[in-house]
Amino acid sequence: MTFSGFDLPDELQMLSDVIADFVRDEIVTAESALDPAVRDLPADVLAGLQAKAKELGFWCLDAPREFGGGGLSAFEMAVIWEQATKHRFSFPHPGAGVFGFSPPVVMYRGSPQQIEEYVRPTIDEGWLSFTAISEPSGGSDPARSIRTTARRSGDTYILNGRKMWATNADHGRYGVVYARTDSAAGRSGISAFVVDAGTPGMSTTSVPVLRNHWTTELTLEDCEIPAANLIGEEGQGFALVQEWLVRGRLAYAAQAVGVATESVRLAIEWAQQRETFGELLAARQGVQFPIADSLVEIEAARLLTWRAAWAHDQGRDARTEASVAKLYGTEMGFRVVDRAIQILGGMGVSKDMPLEHWFRDLRVARIVEGASEIHRYLIAREALGGAALGQRAAAPAVDGVVPRATPA
Template identity: 35%
Template sequence: MHFGLTEEQEMIVSTVRSFVENEIYPHEEVVERTGDVPREIGEEIKRKCMELGFYACNFPESVGGAGLGHVDFALVERELGRGSMALTHFFGRPQNILMACEGEQVERYLLPAVRGERMDALAMTEPDAGSDVRGMKCTARRDGGDWVVNGTKHFISGADHADFIIVFIATGEDDTPKGPKKRITAFLVDRGTPGFTIRDGYKSVSHRGYKNMILEFDDCRLPDAQVLGEVDGGFAVMNEWLYATRITVATMSVGRARRVFDYALDYAAERRQFGQQIGKFQGVSFQIADMITEIDAADWLTLASAWRLDQGLPANREIASAKVYASEMLARVTDATLQIFGGMGLMDDFPIERFWRDARVERIWDGTSEIQRHIISRELLRPLGA
């Protein structure tokens, strides 16, 4: 087994880290203070990302992307995790699910997204359907040659900047021995479509400037050309492409934890109490030791799950393990860092309180910790008939 990075991977890490430090860090204060990303800053980040050759680097070369493998892309996301999500959003990584585009959809959605001409967002969650995707109430019914959509989606990240949204909608229901079961279809919905409204969502304590939006459908008519994949085939599309979102949460959690750890380490070495650096006290030094051990473990767990995907191996359980462990590790690391900083950790003179706030959502979105544990245990028990 080889645990080292290749020369090319080392270059990816250093390039993206340098970009984050030089193009993201300087703007974080204004985003924290205002809760918004000034349009000119977002466009500048996007332009520089394109010049760097990293825009849509998660897409294959055949459609104009950089063709990075899963491990390589995990390294990109890990370094982006060091910066404000509201700002790194413009370091474009369109949804991989767009690879399911066919026919005219390729020219209308896939290629413009890869070229940075159009931005996308993904919508599944509803007020009454979070982890329970089949419980969604946003429905599309047939009317002539169109679909008529009614309902609401919420907590939709990136929809404030999106030119189109990939929306999962219930298109029917089957009776099963376990009760009614929704059929789900993915649709491509353009901003400005009649009957489709995007409005501001809720004010969140995590990731200021990275807004969640509410989508409302009121007799919104969509033609068959807007169906992504097959009618009633939303779960097939989901299962083929959406595994990447959980790896993203894990990798970004590792990157953010490493940045937070650097603050803790430096502070422990510089801050003096009782005539010596606080890092010399066992109560602090042991926390430092535990933090780096957990960060390294989460890092390797995450890269190992990405490696399995590159090898064409099953990775559902491994990805779930990486997501739950890395997100919970981040919570522990940010909390321990705040404790090391003491009262100053809660003040906005330092970014520690921001990292602490931001860490909380990672255990919720893209599948809660409870859902990840369900996936892990199911994968282990099913082969045994349990």
């Protein structure tokens, strides 16, 4: 059910419908045949689905066209991610990787050699990669907390340090590691490097977490890599990803909308056929109201996501709008899945249903890609300006009246 009041362009509507059919007919069908304890799509099942998706042209739709991707806009991707998420193993890769794995976005700013050696094969052959920013010292404020160093030595860099949580670092063919090349500079002292899996000096240890994922701790001990593996210039690590921040946040927002929509659909279906005390659940106001609240909140989250995506596509700075969409979308998704679980009772937490999986995914989604508190901080900083950083501004004169000293 949607009451957005917008007609999508025909071509986009058609793509969205075809992806929705593919997810329902192919991915959900494959997932349903698996043992409920299985954590992920088995490699052969994934490969079979990827081949079909590729044939239909649903491949790396978010990656720029110049590198072999679909080149879809942020708005188009917001519509597509919503549909691609409506199945059990949807996080952290929408479509569970069935629609391909795009490289870490900073790689799009790589050298021609890096594009040929890493970006193209990632897109063409579905290589898995990883991104290692967070460290044991923290992930919310990487400009301060990154302690990993990269020291230039002739035509190599030598990396030393520890990274936390890097998803797929034990499965990926390569990864992008953010390290400090200048200990004096803050944000501008951080550089990004491509590191191949198996490089001597790099090791990984699995760090199991709440959801079914492949988080790892990465240790770098005198890990020597070619100087040509620096992405962009020294100190540009964060500057190079700025233009993709909005898309990263919106991917989470749109996925949360998709999962929430599917959860409420399951709750409605259940409430329409389940009877307790001689009445359908659907006839109880205590069941109707959470469904109504969920529908309203889903709609709000979708509109926030579409608005931010649209503004970004117009060339505007939509980082704050994207923070609003990511914050509201993931918090909303978690609430809605929780309500759906409650309506389904025991079946809600059964591994035969996707809800318990999404519940865990969305709990994590409120922490990654900027925790909710970080997005609140970014939104508040935009609204409050320097005062949010504790800077006192001179009090403005009102109607020519010179204000007294600022109150203590």
